[in-house]
Amino acid sequence: MDIKEDDESPVVRPTELQLHDSVYARTGTLWTAVAHIITGVIGAGVLSLAWATAELGWIGGPAAIIAFAGVTLLSAFLLSDCYLFPDADNGPIRLNSYSQAVKVYLGKKNQIVCGVFVYIGLIGVGIAYTIVTATCIRAILRSNCYHRKGHNATCSYGDKNNYFMLLFGVIQIFLSQTPNFHNMLWLSVVAAIMSFVYASIGLGLAFGQILENRQIEGSVRGSPAENRGAKVWLVFQALGNIAFSYPYSIILLEIQDTLRSPPAEKQTMKKASTAAVFITTFFYLCCGCFGYAAFGDSTPGNLLTGFGFYDPFWLVDLANACIVLHLLGAYQPWKIG
Template sequence: MAVQNSLQITRSGTGGYDDDGRAKRTGTLWSAVAHIITAIIGAGVLSLAWSTSQLGWIAGPVCLLFCAIVTYVSSFLLSDCYRTLDPVTGKRNYSYMDAVRVYLGNKRTWLAGSLQYLSLYGVSTAYVITTATCLRAILKSNCYHKEGHQAPCKYGDAVYMMLFGLVQIIMSFIPDLHNMAWVSIVAAIMSFTYSSIGLGLGITTVIENGRIMGSLTGVPASNIADKLWLVFQGIGDIAFAYPYTVILLEIQDTLESPPPENKTMKKASMIAILITTFFYLCCGCFGYAAFGNQTPGNLLTGFGFYEPYWLIDFANACIVLHLVGGYQIYSQPIYGAVDRWCSKRYPNSGFVNNFYQLKLPRLPAFQLNMFRICFRTAYVVSTTGLAILFPYFNQVIGVLGALGFWPLAIYFPVEMYFVQRKVEAWSRKWIVLRTFSFICFLVSLLGLIGSLEGIISEKLS
């Protein structure tokens, strides 16, 4: 087996090198759109009908549109921070943490890094939960079809979570995001497929009912406190469904130049957010219109729909395929950061830096690294174990959304933009962005409170 150093492998791409000495980047507008859609349209889309039902017909759609606008503004600000000082010719920042370090210093880098990796780790855990829920829903759907809708069709979660974890250990052999365009394209197609099925079933149910269900104030609760908890949790779920800021710079680092990466990224963000918002509004609103106060927490696995059972099965299978890719999109930045840190920390370690070429029959040769195998396997095992301990879909999603929404999607991008563009304190732009940041902070805080209360209530019940 031939042994190579990790740096040699990084530089072994064909077609020359970029201005930073790395292999030529080949990402395009459409590969970026695919990465973004894979990152955004994930587990969150399935909870939007429930979130809309908690907020009602006015606040629900308004909250969805508000989060879409916030996401675009934050992506617009952050995409200019990929290169230091000059967004076209400046030095590249390969990750979110690199950008924070350059613009805001080491202290805030530790805070940003902790929140970013906690958010990425949490999303990976949420995807394990969602996958098990979908696999269980397929079995339930077939059971209900054969035994009737009142049959006691009960299945556990843990086995399916472990199966998903096993698949992710194998998928973790993919070196980095640069080698994942095909995974994102497949995942994006799957996300469109199951979102369209959920939308179609919602529209069909509304037509069959002959009326639009729901109310302006949403699902009633026994008292004001319970209603507020559910509203806050719904806000947290919507906040989880949109932002992809934590991996934006990692996606931007895959783009070819020219044209300038920031222009391509802004255009990709606009396209992806428009597509996503259309699907989100349709899924959230038609799901609520179909079921009203009985809207399930997860549109395709909560059994608002029973028939046609084969279509429900197909939609859930599409979700599983999408989450296989989505898990990697959110895990690769952590893998990359750990690889880079260990390579710098232990430059002479063969365990960390040496790659071994493996050739299996009828398959292309690929590189193996012992450190990557050990760390990535441990990472997948830990997310799977945490998902088994806390298998609460809506509440977990709400907490993750609230934790990452303000600091990562708003605060740090705004602060970095101030530094890069030298925005003066108390200027009109400064006041507008500070106000925008404060409003988003309040939204994030409310979502976090509601979702934590939901997890505590579920665990104690």
């Protein structure tokens, strides 16, 4: 039976949507879903949350992180309920992508409109991952240079950024040969471990800086700006950084489509989303607050690549290497969004 939303909506044939069922066996569990979500959510942006907290202040920063976590969790709950579309003749239809869900529930026009914003978001994620990866590789070179020549040495390596970005693209070509998203658990597990490692290193270094300073930096109003207009602009930038730290709704249905049943996929997905968002929010609050407490108004845009820390240089190098490995793996779930 064909499904017709209205005269302008496309004809959606359940058999076409259900064809995907026979391609693979769904064996995902709560913990595999958590690994995929954390891979998609915790990115190098976690290290810029200290700067965002510095711009928003001690009240606004933590409040914004918690608010965006709540919005993310609510959207995840709502979207997970859309996975199975009820059909009286053919049974529930599995919608394994955000685009399919919009098309079936809201029609073709809305799919086109949402698709434009989705692809803009995906392009933004791809650009961000590429640039951050290149920046981290350059930061490793700079860290070793500063260790050899001193903190005042000229160690830019800016001319090598293009080569690093090209290297990222070449590696992604090879990683994209993985047969399908459902065989990428190992990649998500490795990427999730890397994200915890570099976030923990950044958190530990910030805590050590606080102990060294013997005081907590920062204020309720946040970092001062030249004028009110500049402050408003910086506040919106900070809010954008925090919002960008919770970007996985677009790939939620793809993750949900890996889960075995019973129990119902939406039940497992809601539990996984709750666990993953709580874990990531804890790390976000710690990194944002400890980073701001360590540096105050001079908080760098990125705790590791902005050289808030120079020593121990090998630990800074390890953290940046973990960021590179994480983004290499995290790009793969996003490319199928």
